[in-house]
Amino acid sequence: KAGVTQTPRYLIKTRGQQVTLSCSPISGHRSVSWYQQTPGQGLQFLFEYFSETQRNKGNFPGRFSGRQFSNSRSEMNVSTLELGDSALYLCASSPGLALTDTQYFGPGTRLTVL
Amino acid sequence: AQSVAQPEDQVNVAEGNPLTVKCTYSVSGNPYLFWYVQYPNRGLQFLLKYITGDNLVKGSYGFEAEFNKSQTSFHLKKPSALVSDSALYFCAVREGGDSNYQLIWGAGTKLIIKP
Numbered sequence: 001k002a003g004v005t006q007t008p009r010y011l012i013k014t015r016g017q018q019v020t021l022s023c024s025p026i027s028g029h030r031s032v033s034w035y036q037q038t039p040g041q042g043l044q045f046l047f048e049y050f051s052e053t054q055r056n057k058g059n060f061p062g063r064f065s066g067r068q069f070s071n072s073r074s075e076m077n078v079s080t081l082e083l084g085d086s087a088l089y090l091c092a093s094s095p096g097l098a099l100t101d102t103q104y105f106g107p108g109t110r111l112t113v114l
Numbered sequence: 115a116q117s118v119a120q121p122e123d124q125v126n127v128a129e130g131n132p133l134t135v136k137c138t139y140s141v142s143g144n145p146y147l148f149w150y151v152q153y154p155n156r157g158l159q160f161l162l163k164y165i166t167g168d169n170l171v172k173g174s175y176g177f178e179a180e181f182n183k184s185q186t187s188f189h190l191k192k193p194s195a196l197v198s199d200s201a202l203y204f205c206a207v208r209e210g211g212d213s214n215y216q217l218i219w220g221a222g223t224k225l226i227i228k229p
Contacts, residue, residue: 004157042219042221048215055215056215099208103217104160106157
């Protein structure tokens with residue numbers, strides 16, 4: 001099976017702009033989670049979607065939003081970008097909601113805000 | 115509240131020596147524990163997980179981890195380190211019975227293997 005894919009891989013934006021990142025999960029996986037990774041804050045959970053419904057949300061401002069489509073593909077959007085939003089954004093998919101499910105990660109999208 | 119601690123920011127090991135990356139956890143119920151590795155500019159790769167059963171779990175790339183319930187630890191080990199093992203390692207836990215299903219992540223440990 002193909003792995004988790006994320007597009008684009010690299011993105012450069014300026015402050016105040018908005019950005020949309022895309023994630024295609026492993027075929028058959030219905031759960032998608034998003035993380036922000038920065039050198040200072042480590043790996044921080046953004047949100048998780050299952051069957052087009054947001055199930056969990058991390059402690060991020062409302063500028064960060066996401067959605068999941070019927071084919072399980074997911075997008076996240078960041079509006080009014082700030083310099084501090086520069087980070088590696090990681091998407092992970094898992095089969096479902098079992099506690100024993102493994103999350104499989106994509107390569108990430110490197111976002112730079114100037 | 116659930117938590118995971120990786121007490122060492124960085125671990126330095128000589129090539130060929132055994133390596134250990136430490137992880138301790140705190141949960142109320144049964145823990146489900148995971149180890150991941152991240153190479154530079156890449157996503158996280160799954161190494162192994164403990165669900166139940168044998169306390170010694172074998173994973174990818176020759177890594178194994180030992181679950182110790184009394185010490186609430188899940189240390190990652192490898193008998194003989196390779197330079198190519200140099201990477202960032204993350205430990206994560208889910209708690210049995212937690213309806214949120216959320217993975218709780220450690221801060222990561224940078225492993226440096228010197229030739």
